[in-house]
Each structure stands twice: as C-alpha cells, then as structure tokens.
Amino acid sequence: MESRPALDTDPRVVGQRVRQLRQARGVSLSELARRAGIGKATLSGVETGTRNPTLETLWAITAQLGVPIGAILDSAPEPQIVRGTAVEAALLEVFEDDLVTYELYRLRVPPGITQTSPAHLEGASEHITVFSGTLTAGPLDAPLTAGPGDHISWRSDVPHGYRATGTEVVRATLLMRYPAKP
Numbered sequence: 001m002e003s004r005p006a007l008d009t010d011p012r013v014v015g016q017r018v019r020q021l022r023q024a025r026g027v028s029l030s031e032l033a034r035r036a037g038i039g040k041a042t043l044s045g046v047e048t049g050t051r052n053p054t055l056e057t058l059w060a061i062t063a064q065l066g067v068p069i070g071a072i073l074d075s076a077p078e079p080q081i082v083r084g085t086a087v088e089a090a091l092l093e094v095f096e097d098d099l100v101t102y103e104l105y106r107l108r109v110p111p112g113i114t115q116t117s118p119a120h121l122e123g124a125s126e127h128i129t130v131f132s133g134t135l136t137a138g139p140l141d142a143p144l145t146a147g148p149g150d151h152i153s154w155r156s157d158v159p160h161g162y163r164a165t166g167t168e169v170v171r172a173t174l175l176m177r178y179p180a181k182p
Helices: 011-024 029-036 040-048 055-065
Strands: 080-083 088-096 100-109 114-117 125-132 134-139 144-146 151-155 160-165 170-179
Touching: 011 040, 011 055, 029 040, 029 055, 040 055, 055 080, 055 114, 100 160, 125 134, 125 144, 134 151, 134 170, 144 151
Parallel strands: none
Antiparallel strands: 080 088, 088 100, 100 170, 114 160, 125 151, 125 170, 134 144, 134 160
C-alpha cells in the first residue's frame, strides 16, 4: 500500500485551528500532547503545519480539546479526505444543534490492514452502515461485524478499531455523534 498524506487540506490551516483551540482552553503544548498520548514534537509539527498527521492523531487531539474532528478541518465544496492506517474517510457534512454535533463520512477500508483509534470525547458514538465488503469494527474488547446492508454502532469514547475482513474493500458510511460539552 502506498504512503499518502492523511489530509487533503492545507496542514497549516489545520495546525492553526489546533493551536487556537488549545490556547483558548489554556492548555500547554506539552499537556495536550501528554493527554492525547502523542509526542510533543508531533503536536508541535501539527500546529506549525510541518507534519501531516494521521487520522488517529487528529482524533486523539480533538478528543482532548473537546471538539469534533470537523472543527479543525478546512471547509470546502468537495468532501475533505482524511486517512488513517486503514480507513479513508471523506467528511461529507457536519450537522450541529445545541446538544449534539454529527459528522457524516463516506468510508473506504481496504482488506488486510487494521486501524486502532483512540477514545473520542466522552459520550461520543459511531454508527456505521456497510454497503459492500465485511467490516469488523468497534471497541477493541468487543468488536462487531457487519456485511452489506448491516448497521453497527458503539460508544466510541473507548479505544476502538476497524478492519475489512475477507478480500473485498469495505465501502460504508459513518455517522459520528458528539455530545455538547457542558
């Protein structure tokens, strides 16, 4: 599998948004890196736009900042693509109200690679509908399996993973639900 950048958006814009959110919360770079479980140099590189972070890194950072990942991505007329170890996700739309933020993604998961994602915000959940292939996803200690036409969901405020089982690429939608911060 070829190595590709995680973002199809300007990493400097993402970095600037991460820095603004971190500073608005009064959290030091070192503290956010510690909470997110990433290196200080990695976070510094994300903030300066010199690093193109993985999807897993972005989720770890945004979970600790208390925002959905869409809060740091560039708004554009075309879907924004973010890539993890195994998952390619196109952010299609963000829906917000006073109590909840939803992000709708189109997913592509090639077979043979497992992606482990860090816990998201407390109370966050994921809802996946599979259109082709077979997907095993969910909490690391209790993964779920879905084939074409199936739907699975779980609380994603725990470490969780994604894997296409079999030989077919998984194509699916993911609806991320983030509760409002009190």
